[in-house]
Amino acid sequence: MSNIIYNQFDREVHPPYLAPEYKSTILRAPTKPLVILKQSLSELTGPVFGDFNLGEFDHDLTKNSIKNGEPLGERIVVHGKVMNENGQPIPNTLIEIWQANSCGRYVHKVDQHDAPLDPNFLGAGRCMTDKDGNYKFYTIKPGAYPWGNHYNAWRPNHIHFSLFGANITNRLVTQMYFPGDPLLQHDPIFLGVPPKGRELLISKFDLDATEPNFALGYRFDFVLRGHNATPFEKL
C-alpha cells in the first residue's frame, strides 16, 4: 500500500482564523489549537465529479443566464492551471465560481447594495479542468461593492473560486483579484493573508489569452497542497 502523506496548510501564505480587522472573524474563529490528525482513508480521498453532466454554458457566465440580451459589462476570459505544490497538474477536478455583476451587485437575496441587478447575469459557473489541469471561464468583470465591516469599506473586484483537488485535504475556497486594484491595500479580507501570500491571489493580465474584439484575458493558476516526494511501499 502506498503511504503518501499530504502536506499541511502552509501557514506562511494562508490566513489565520482570527484577523480582527475583518470583524466577522472575532466570534467565528476557533480559539483552541487544532488537533493534528493522522490522515486516514477519508482524508486521502475525496469526491469525484466525473459523472456530472455540466451544462453547455456552465463555464460561460456571459451566456448561462441570458433572458433577453447580453449581460452588461466588460467581458473577460479567466484561465489557468490547477497544480499541486509538486507542480503536477490536477486533471478532471471541479472548479465552481461565483461573483458580483459589473455593477458590484450579487444576485444573492441577502445582498442589499443599491446597485442594479442584471437580468442576463447570474454570476455563477463551473467547469472541470482538462487532462493537463487547465481551466477556462468566460465572464463579466465584477464590480467593487460596499460592505459593512467599517466606515466606507469596499471590497476590491474579485471572483470567488471553489476547488476540490485530489482529496479533502486539498479543498480550497478562495478569491481571485485583479492587478492594480487600489482597493486591495484597504481590504481586510485580502490583507488577512500574510504578506508572502498576497501576490498569489492577484491574477495577471494576459494578452495572449485576450480574444480580439471580444474579451480581455486574465491568468490565474492554483496551487493545491502537495505530498511528500514519491510514494513508497510499506514494508
Place this chain on the structure above:
Amino acid sequence: MKQTPSQTVGPYFAYGLTPEQYLYDFKQLVGNQMVSPIEHSEAITITGKVFDGNGDVIPDAMIEIWQNDGENQLFGRFGTGTDAQNRFIFSTIKPKSIDGQAPYLSVIVFMRGQLIHSYTRIYFSDEAQLNAADEVLNAIPVDRKNTLIAEKQGNNLYEFNINMQGENETVFFEV
C-alpha cells in the same frame, strides 16, 4: 511552488454552491441527500446548528460532509440559511468501521468570517465501545471528546452541533 492562499466563502455563496437549496435558477451538483432516504431504509438523518462565540446560531455557514469507509464514498453539501431554525440537515448511511476505528464522517465548515475553512469529524453516540477504543478520539482531551459525538435522538436521527468558540468549542483538526 507556494500554495494558493485561502479566502472566505463570504456571505453570498448560495447561488454558486447550493443554488437549488436556496431556490436560484441554476442546477445544483451536490445536495444534502447523500443517499435517498426512500431507497435506503437504513438511511440516517443528521441535523445540527453552528454557533458563534456569543452562542448565536450562524445562518450563513456551509457544511460539507465526505465519507469513505472503503465501501461507500458519499459527499454532501448544505447551507444553514434555508431551514427555519438555521439547521444543516443531511441524509446518509452510517459508515462502517475500518480496522477497528470508530465510524465517522469528515466535515468541512465554511462561513463568512472564516478566512480558511475548518475540518472536524462526526462520531456516533451509539458506538460507545468503538469510540472508547478509538485512536483519534483518545488523542483528544477527555473534556472535549463529546464535541465530536453526534447524539442519537431517535430512530436513525442524530444531532451534531458545531460551536466555533466557547466552553464547548468543537475540536477542529489540522488535517
